[in-house]
Amino acid sequence: MAEFDILHISDTMGLNKASIMTQTSDVVVVGGGIIGLAVAYYLAREQVQVTLVERGEVGREASWAAAGYLSYQGGSSEPGPRLDLLRQSRLMYDGWIEELQEFTAADTGFWYCGLLELCLNDAEASEMQARLAWQQAAGFNIDWLSAEAVRQRQPHLAPDLPVQGGLLLPDVAQVRPPRLLKALTEAVIRQGVRVREHTPVTMITCDHDRVTGVTLGNGETIATPIVINAAGSWAAQLGPAMSRLPVKPIKGTIVLLETSMPPTRELLDSSQGALYPRPDNKVLLGATLVRCGV
Numbered sequence: 419m420a421e422f423d424i425l426h427i428s429d430t431m432g433l434n435k436a437s438i439m440t441q442t443s444d445v446v447v448v449g450g451g452i453i454g455l456a457v458a459y460y461l462a463r464e465q466v467q468v469t470l471v472e473r474g475e476v477g478r479e480a481s482w483a484a485a486g487y488l489s490y491q492g493g494s495s496e497p498g499p500r501l502d503l504l505r506q507s508r509l510m511y512d513g514w515i516e517e518l519q520e521f522t523a524a525d526t527g528f529w530y531c532g533l534l535e536l537c538l539n540d541a542e543a544s545e546m547q548a549r550l551a552w553q554q555a556a557g558f559n560i561d562w563l564s565a566e567a568v569r570q571r572q573p574h575l576a577p578d579l580p581v582q583g584g585l586l587l588p589d590v591a592q593v594r595p596p597r598l599l600k601a602l603t604e605a606v607i608r609q610g611v612r613v614r615e616h617t618p619v620t621m622i623t624c625d626h627d628r629v630t631g632v633t634l635g636n637g638e639t640i641a642t643p644i645v646i647n648a649a650g651s652w653a654a655q656l657g658p659a660m661s662r663l664p665v666k667p668i669k670g671t672i673v674l675l676e677t678s679m680p681p682t683r684e685l686l687d688s689s690q691g692a693l694y695p696r697p698d699n700k701v702l703l704g705a706t707l708v709r710c711g712v
């Protein structure tokens with residue numbers, strides 16, 4: 419991150435609380451993951467003065483670890499406002515990636531890989547058939563493949579895998595998260611966002627029902643009428659008022675393998691695990707899902 423103009427103000431600077439100035443900002447974004455950075459980017463684009471405060475380094479937590487697979491058509495999707503939001507967000511990606519290229523030459527690794535979701539039992543077959551029907555009716559790009567067609571398309575699947583068919587989702591794309599985060603961080607800074615790393619927010623301050631600012635780990639405060647809580651898994655820990663947020667941290671682990679030639683070019687997903695090949699011939703396997711805490 420050395421090439422970026424990021425402020426590194428740590429708690430160990432020996433600042434005495436009385437000498438710490440209160441700054442002001444139109445908006446304070448707490449958390450420098452993909453969500454916080456993207457929100458800061460769009461606000462700054464609209465000429466809003468934004469300070470983004472990150473307790474560690476930007477883009478190093480969940481957003482860095484993610485496989486980078488971009489889809490809205492999975493089994494947890496159902497018609498409604500959440501799906502509309504997911505779809506709209508996915509459809510904005512192409513333009514967004516192009517826009518980021520105006521700020522940085524960094525390659526985000528965005529590509530259309532497509533996804534084949536394997537159907538391995540009767541329960542999955544009925545869920546997938548139902549999803550196929552309503553998504554096709556809604557005009558989404560989705561197809562059903564028979565077991566035979568899946569085996570022809572993916573000849574390396576284990577012979578004893580009980581494949582009953584599969585859903586083909588050609589619009590699924592993938593990014594390389596660390597690269598996207600690097601490009602986005604550069605864009606955010608060029609848009610004039612003040613990015614402060616190694617600066618934990620310890621509290622969101624309020625006066626009655628109005629937000630007044632944030633308190634930082636070194637005792638400093640930033641006065642602002644708007645705080646965007648983008649602290650990801652830690653969002654509910656930003657003080658008592660946030661503790662009611664329904665955030666449930668889930669820990670996931672993925673493994674990156676080097677191959678000379680991945681067994682597939684499209685993403686393969688199933689209830690027994692997922693395989694994400696990358697254009698550089700590396701393959702991600704995963705992810706585990708472990709509910710942890712709160």
Ligand SMILES: Cc1cc2nc3c(=O)[nH]c(=O)nc-3n(C[C@H](O)[C@H](O)[C@H](O)COP(=O)(O)OP(=O)(O)OC[C@H]3O[C@@H](n4cnc5c(N)ncnc54)[C@H](O)[C@@H]3O)c2cc1C
Pocket residue numbers: 448449450451452453454471472473474475476477478479480481482483484485486487488489617618619620648649650651652653656669670671672704705
């Ligand atoms: C192994 C794995 C694979 C995944 N694969 C995919 C995938 O393929 N596709 C997909 O869409 N999603 C995937 N995800 C999920 C995706 O990574 C997350 O949904 C997304 O990154 C969340 O972004 P975020 O900005 O909310 O969180 P984060 O990236 O975790 O950012 C939150 C930030 O807030 C900061 N913060 C916390 N508390 C404070 C504080 N008090 N003060 C200041 N800063 C604070 C943290 O340090 C952190 O940088 C995956 C996740 C994992 C773990």
